Amino acid sequence: MKAKHRVSDEQRRQVLELRRRHSLREVAEATGLPLGTVKTLVSRSGAFRDNxxxxxxxxxxxxxPSADTLPSVPELPPQQVVTGDKEVDAVLWLHAVIRTGQAALIERAMEAAKRIKTPLGVLEKRYRDHLTATNPGNLFAALSSFGFGDLEAMAARATKDHRLRLEGVSRFGxxxxxxxxxxxxxxxxxxxxxxxxxxxxxxxxxxxxxxxxxxxxxxxxxxxxxxxxxxxxxxxxxxxxxxxxxxxxxxxxxxxxxxxxxxxxxxxxxxxxxxxxxxxxxxxxxxxxxxxxxxxxxxxxx
Incomplete structure (x- = not known):
């Protein structure tokens, strides 16, 4: 019959300390204890179980779940004259629709975007020119035009943010x-x-x-x-x-x-x-x- 290996309190402490940075086999080699004994000490300690x-x-x-998290009746944002360029303003309105995060409204916005004949890249440049002209000397004025035509990426972000806002309310009020x-x-x-x-x-x-x-x-x-x-x-x-x-x-x-x-x-x-x-x-x-x-x-x- 195999004799049990006696382990001192100091050896237990040493095993647990070494185990934080070394494998079980390395701990056994460092302490001179049998691998089975090391495994038992670690298991019984509970120190390496989830806390x-x-x-x-x-x-x-x-x-x-609460009334605050339920989808509200979608409302379209009002159309506004921002630049005076009807096509550019139409895209800016689509931006506002997308920012609602409402899936139904976003779907309508993406369908409406398909009816715009001028390439979105061209409209982005026209919008950038407008920002530069109306903000002389402001080197950062044109930054808000970047991504102007990437409606799909904008829609993905808006949808995700809307979902997270609902989750935040449902968790934290x-x-x-x-x-x-x-x-x-x-x-x-x-x-x-x-x-x-x-x-x-x-x-x-x-x-x-x-x-x-x-x-x-x-x-x-x-x-x-x-x-x-x-x-x-x-x-x-x-x-x-x-x-x-x-x-x-x-x-x-x-x-x-x-x-x-x-x-x-x-x-x-x-x-x-x-x-x-x-x-x-x-x-x-x-x-x-x-x-x-x-x-x-x-x-x-x-």
Whole structure:
């Protein structure tokens, strides 16, 4: 009968600390413990299971259907004389129709666009010339003409924004722009820290110290990290659909987002599926060229 391997409290602590950055086999080699013993210690500790308390905080409110989320009766925006060029003004009116985000109105606008005989590229130039002529000396006046004729892209953005606005109302009511509990936690955790540098960022080591002082709300796994990063992303886009100038949230929340992103380079993947999920996140989020990305990739491949 095989004797059980006695493990001291110090060995347990060492195993759990090493496991955060090394594979199970590497931990076994470093500690001199059998691989089976290491697996048992890690499993029983619970330290590498998803942290449900953490996830509870970084979860959007549930969708609550209400009268505010029901589609309203579509109303066409009024036609206006903007430039005096009937064709250009017709396209500007189509822009206004598309910005409603109402699928029925957008469909009508796209059908109406097909009846415009002059190429949209030509009308875009005429609109740009109008902006330049009516805003002499303003080098940025013509910027609003870019994308003038790309009605399909405009319609896609408007439809998405409309859907997100409805979701924001259904989740938050009128409190979408208020600090969430997660943001309040970040503000409290970093209270007293001063920003520095050209971009007014918090010191990363101080940020890490402050958040590490709240182990009950730390991600335990890479899946926890992805869960929280998704929370910050979804919250941003819900707000962005309502007000593009007020969608970033408090600086403390941004610091938390980058802190958790950095943890993707520190917490070891539990399996290939989790590693693959992180890789896909890097690509989909356009963060694969960030300074931390190489360390994250090295962590994934072990």
């Amino acid at each position: 449900e308390q953490h996830r509870a905080l970084f979860t959007l409110p549930p969708i609550k 009128g409190a979408l722009m208020d600090d969430t509990d997660a943001e309040a936690f970040c503000i409290d955790a970093l209270r007293g820290l001063e920003v520095s540098g050209r971009f007014g960022d918090f010191d990363k080591s101080q940020v890490a110290d402050r958040f590490n002082a709240h182990p009950d709300l730390m991600p335990h796994t890479l899946a926890d990290c992805l869960y929280e990063l998704d929370y910050w992303s979804r919250l941003y886009w819900l707000r962005n659909a309502v007000d593009r100038d007020a969608s970033d949230g408090p600086a403390e929340a941004t610091a938390r987002d980058w802190f958790v992103f950095g943890l993707l380079a520190e917490i070891r993947p539990r399996d290939k599926a989790e590693a693959l999920a992180v890789f896909r996140y890097l690509v989909a989020s356009d963060r694969d060229d960030m300074a931390e990305s190489e360390a994250i990739m090295l962590n994934l491949i072990g």
